[in-house]
Structures are given as structure tokens and as C-alpha cells.
Amino acid sequence: MSKIMTVDVLSSIKGAQPSEAVSKLFDVIKNAQTANNAPNNNHNNSVSLNNLRDDVVIESSALEKQIIKDNFPKEKNGYLVVSKVIDA
């Protein structure tokens, strides 16, 4: 595999190209003056270790499980069908 991954591969979107409108936004950032280029993390939303939620398994309801199955794109003879996973 090539070391350089193009944006269409990174995005899993066929034929994707960088857009002119978005590139103009990026140019503004490149040319902007900042006092410090490294984020100082003062404003990040972090959760204290004491405040983390309990690591517990919560059983889904029967209705929730049924809707998840109904949302699955393909079903055949009672089985949920995935795409072929073998890399061509």
C-alpha cells in the first residue's frame, strides 16, 4: 500500500477532491497570527477521574434489540447479511 493516502481513500468517498471553498477557509487559518501555536488545553471539557460513570453493562430492552435488527440493511433466511470482507 502506498504511504500517501489521498483524501478519497481517507474519507471512503470515491473520486473525492479537496474543494476550493474549504481550501480558502484553510488559507485563512494558515495566515492567522496566534500567540502560541500549541493548544494550551485550558478550555477543554475534561471529566475528573472521580466523576467517571460506572463501568457497567446495561442490558438493552427487547424492543431496542428488535429495532437494531430491523435497521440492519440486509437479511436472508433469518440471518443478517454483511458485505464480503475479503480484500480484493
Place this chain on the structure above:
Amino acid sequence: MESQIQQIHQKLVDKEISCVDLIQEKLSALKENTYNTVNSLLTELALDRAAKVDAKIANGDTIGLLEGIPFGIKDVYMLQGTYATASSDLLKNYKSAYTATAIQKLLDAGAIPVVKENCDSFGHGSSSENTIFGAVKNATNPELVGGGSSGGSAVNVAKDYTVFSIGGDTGGSVRQPAGYNNVYGLKPTYGRISRYGLMAYASSTDCVGPIAKSAEDIRIVLNAMSGKDTKDQTTYPSEAIKQESILNTASIKTVGYFKNFVENEAIDASIKTDFLMSIEKIKSKGIQVKELDFFKSDILVSTYYTLAMAETASNLSRLDGTNYGDRIDDKDLKESYAITRSEKFSEETKRRIVGGNQVLSQGFSDEIYLKGLALRDAISENFEKDFNEVDIILSPVTPNTPPKIGDSLKAPLTMYLSDAYTVGFSLGQLPTLTVPQGTETGLQVTAAKNNDELVLKFANFLKDTI
């Protein structure tokens, strides 16, 4: 105070109207409307809940303030068993497996959801034209856009199809359509309301936001939805805002505004004149007004979009047609992912995903993404400094009046720049409210983090002042 919620509540209690009739009236109006605000109607669920409210009233039981009140939900929220399409082709048949915390709290309070509302696909847009359900039309002039991304929600409130609606605001998606349709729209402090069950666009600025016809109704709905939620670890505990506390406006002494917002050549002449006239009226009430310095509009817009695109590229990477959504099969898994995403995402969504992957990739991340984060920190510091000097920052909501339907899709950069006045406050995670006064697209009232009460208080002050 003109609270529609209070008025309808009283009519239900006094048996002037039945809840079933009220809900049926709203469902019929939504069904017949030509503004493209509806993705799906929640007829069965709504009528079933309405019958229960009527039974309670007939039984002589007390009902809560929100019990029986019809509301709309932007189609990016989960409500178990109902469609949640994000106005996208990829999820057009997707059904919510669970219910969002904010919506569940409203259900627990007895409010009745009647409609899933049209919006820009995945919140990607400022005009509600990026949707498979047809462009949302402006409530005042149907040739113009309804605004976005929560366009369907704002128009439904403006046309009285819903009493209030729940939009989502990442960079202005509640405030801008509220301004375009002359209603109130609040983006609360980031973390005040749980994002659990809201489809993620840019997680660090995504906010649940109510849209209504009065500041009082915004207060009621905000109180119902707020609070810490273990399912969204960025939430924080907050106290309910009392009605009395937002009526006493004497504590507001100083108001600031960004002079570069109004001295900018991009602003519409009448919006500028009307805004400055509003400032004079505020001064005449004895409030001190200060001009403030702020970042240039293009830096605000570019910083916001750089970070939002990076986050949406990551958040939407899960949408590949494997476990849910429409899948197009190809020769192998990788090709199936690519063809599904190429065919099922809109042009605007693809533009943002590609932009996000660009800035996150090696060689670009230092130069653009990390610099964007540093700019965001500088913007937040600027706000902290400003709120040491002023209680409230007032600004226009938008530089221009709503564009014609069709114009924004042709000029994405122009659309991005139209968010110039809303995105900065999103980056700062501040509470900020559109009030339908002062300029053609309203005024935006912002306070320091966690000070949502002051925003509502100032909205009441403006109601009596302008």
C-alpha cells in the same frame, strides 16, 4: 409574560379545549403545510398520549405545565421507534432504537411530540436546503430560505404548527433560523443539556436548543431538559431558572458589542443601522455600553469550520452501511463502504468530510488543525476578558437577510461566511439567545459560561426597551 405554554395549559385545565383536539389540530396543520417542515408525523404516538392527558383531566388529576403541550423535534434526535433520518438519503429508513435524554425529559414532563422536523442533512448547512425532503421555506416569505440547520423547527414555531421545537445548534443552527423566522432560539451553555441521542456533528460545540415564541417558554423548556447525565460526560449539574429571577432586570449594568461586527463591509446596511439604533435605546435606559475588540469574521468562520469539519469527518466515519442505513454492496467491504458513502451522502456532507480528513492528515494537522485549536483557545480567553468588563455581549444574529432558495447551494463559501456572528460564541461554548427584535433577523444576546439566566433576563429587558 406571553407564554403560550401557560396559556394552553390553562385552557386544558379549564377544559376549554381537549388535548386530543389540540394535537389533532396541530397534526392537520403540519400535514397540510407547504413549507417543507415535516419529515415524519408522529400521529399515533401523539394521539395516544393526548388521550391519556384528557383522561387525567377528566379524572380531576393535576397535570404538569408541559403535560399535553405539542412540540416538534429536529430530525437528528432519537425517539424510540420513530424515524431519525437526519434529512439524509443514507438514513432515510433508519428508526431510533432508543430515546435521547433531552427528549425523554420532555416526555417525562408530559409534553407531546408531534413531528420530526426537516433540517440540513446531519446539520451540514445554514439554509435547510441540504435535505432530501425539499428546501424549507421561510415563514414570512416562502421564496426565501427557512435558515438552518434547524430550519423546519424554526418555521414550525413561527407558523404555530408547534408550541415549541427542539433544534440543535453547533455553529448557529438554532439562532440563525430563529432570526430568519422571527422567533426565540437558545443555544445554552455547552454541557447544560445532554447530547445523548443527538446525532453527533461536531461534538465539542453540539448543543440541544429550544425554539419558542417567548423567553418564558424558552425558560420552561430549558429547565425541563437541563441537568447532568451520565450518558454524556460533558454535562454539568445546573439549577432551574426561576421565573421571578428573569423578571428582575436591574442587575444588568454593562453591555458590550464587537465594533468589527458592525464596521464590517459585509453587513447589510439596514441591519447595521437597526443594530446601532437598538444600542442607543439600551443606552437611554441608563445601561453603560462598551465597544469591544474581537477576532475578524473570516478567522472566526475558518476556525469554526476547520474544527467542525475535523470532528464531523470522525463522527460520520461510522456511517458506512454495514450495521444500519442504506447499503450498496460492491465487490468487497472496502468498496461497499466507498460506494455507499459516495452515493448516499450529499455534496455538502462530502465536502465537509473531505475537508475534515484533509486537516487531520499528516502534514496538514500542525499547520491547520492544531493552529485552529490554538485560535479557539485565544477566542475563549478573549471572551473571559470581555466578561470581566461587561455583563452581556449584544450582536446581530446574521450579517444579511435570508437568501433566496437555491442561492446558498451554489455558493458554499458565501454560506459559511453568513455564520460569522454565531460561530464565535459556539467556539466559546457560551449561552446565547436570538430575540426577534432590533434588526430584521433579530439580536443575539450572549453571557458568560453557565450564565443562561442572565441571557433570559436581558431578553425580558429588551422586550420592554426596543
